[in-house]
Amino acid sequence: MATRTKSQIRVGIGGWTYAPWRGVFYPEDLTQKRELEYASRQLTTIEINGTFYGLQKPESYMKWHDETPDDFAFALKAPRYATNRRVLAEAGDSIERFFGSGLEHLKHKLGPINWQFATTKQFDAEDFEAFLALLPKKLDGLTLRHAVEVRHASFRDEAFVALARKYGVAIVLAGDSEYPQIASLTAPFVYARIMGTTGAHAQGYAKKALDAWAERARQLAAGAVPDDLEPLEARAAAKGARDVYLYVISGFKERNPAAAKAIIERL
Template structure:
């Protein structure tokens, strides 16, 4: 089987410390997305976690990115921060109905991020997974689940995710469960250990290891998304570009 495509990116594109480091001095803020998208393979839209946007915003973002670029979209917190997840049908519908389809072929996976206080309950999660549609209009949807409670390191959770065709996010952060299981036709990783005193966020050896891991995820034909998210956020673009160079 041919390998899947690997896309490496960052979370968001508006961050003041990137001005003068990643973004050239004097670059208008209105062109920051264009600059970032030209140098990366994907961007995780995080603003959608906090508020909704109009279709025109998604269309504008899509226009600023080159062909082949992908946006992943973090779902509204109101869909995942609730006592009974299966009660969130209205929130899921509202989030998906705000205009994501305006991203057109640049729409990538939807990231459903759960709080660190949310423990695994099989019935609770099964109810949630039933709310996730396979399509948005005529466009197939991919769903990624980021869980943060140790109780999710459970084969029952892996089975639920696999039965639903949803990816479990590989979260590289101290204190978070790290689950590396092929439960979907794509892989999604969020790397969160960048160090500020390393110009590329990660050492050469660490970047070589991540490149090998990404190739492994993609080797079975899975499209693979790797995001440099946190730790020393100022280094995220440099880390992403260094990983892209290795791939």
């Protein structure tokens, strides 16, 4: 495969249904059933959170596909039933049910899948590799992109980074948060979740911080780890273009859409 010279940077939020966004992000007169239609035209990606709590219907995926622009992308949080377990190697049935629930109806709008682990889940190399081996690479002709969001300090281990790289799985980059940051590039794409918005700024972040995240996204898209992020291994020269998916999550949630829009404007 030829080396890619171009990449896409997508910026968005988690979910689209949140009452405090009405009249702030959403126009006052917008009906709730049109919120996804509106949000998908202000942002370039959305992380679906409902998939974390339960299986969605094929009809829902069809509806989400049809309500969004052609160049939009969804990320999906994988079901907690697969990740919140003592033995990850036993997650096969949950993973199979998830991929049998209709994700393929998103078609080319199916972006990366975020496998989020509990803050108490510790790194066990053998069990974690068994889990990674369960993740399918294709679904109905679509190439799947997997990311793992680990939130325990034991994962700051070069053995974990090596496993993620072996399986082509991205390590979710935690920004402005209490979670351990592992800014190692292990996949053909980058998945970042930034969590530092506050109510003190109309756009969630100060202008300087928004400028910084836009610049970090550019560097990550070029295949380089920015100097102010924390990889586990020694920094290397840029190694080719990568798509970047950046989500403004948590923090002061009311400001997250404004922060995402401000980063998009800078890009």
